[in-house]
Amino acid sequence: MGDGIPIHERRRLAAVAGEDPARLEVLTSARLAGEPLQYLEGTAPFGPLDLIVDERVLIPRPETEQLWELAASVVDRPSVVVDVCTGSGALALACKLRWPHARVIATDLSRAAAAVAALNAERTGLGIEVVVGDLFDPLPAELAGRVDLVVSNPPYVAAGEWDGLPVDVRREPRMALVAGPLGTEVLDRIAAGVPRWLRPGGRVVCELGETQGAHARHVFGAALDGVAVEKDLTGRTRFVVGTAR
Secondary structure, eight states: OTTTTTTTHHHHHHHHHHHOOOHHHHHHHHHHHOOOOHHSSSSSTTEEEEEOOOTTTTOOOHHHHHHHHHHHHHHHHEEEEEEOOOTTHHHHHHHHSSSSSSEEEEEEOOOOHHHHHHHHHHHHOOOOEEESSSSTHHHHHHHTTTEEEEEEOOOOEGGGGGGGGTTTTTSSSSHHHHEESOOHHHHHHHHHHHHHHHEEEEEEEOOOOOOOHHHHHHHHHHEEEEEEEETTOOOOOOOOEEEEE
16 A cells, blocks of 8 residues: 555655554555645654644744744844744744753644643753743733744735645644735734834744735834845745844
8 A cells, every 4th residue: 555655755654653564554544645744753853853743733844944044043142032823842942952041932822732832842851931822922021122033933824725735734733824814914913013022133033925025024114124035945935034123
């Protein structure tokens, strides 16, 4: 069994199944039905980290690894880092790995996703704070104007695009992908909220859809300085960077 599954995926499924052919058949059937390979394996890499992933969280992408690298290029030694819409905790944990002495806080509206992020913090031994809530809402009030870096891979898919996504992508949490009718709703709210939390000169680095560059430049530019839109390794518009006044 395995027709339609690339050989490198069959090998990865075989590694998960071990010596159990019945288990391999179950895994193969699930993959053929569209279950993401990473969910079947139970983990996914993010930079040097190996993170737990399942149906509660978005699977980390290479573009988001690039966001982490971009953030590291624009911030030197942050004391406070906030990752909103953390999902698996990938960005927050990678930031803690990069800056061990920083206080890193990860927020997510989904209690289920936050539970996975907490598991990954325990798995990696990286001491991040995971809190449940909408964007910046769960942050301690005393951090207002004191955050050095905000990073985010928020939902940025428009609701009308959902049915056109690949089957395996639609197995991931809809709320982690779909922002609303336009796809820019969460980006807009991050742009509106981030000036309250960043210190003067603090930076925000946010992932966005490839058609959203002009919109992101406009909404982030309304409240921040030095706003720039950057491309990913494939040449697609993918990130917005801004600096607090």
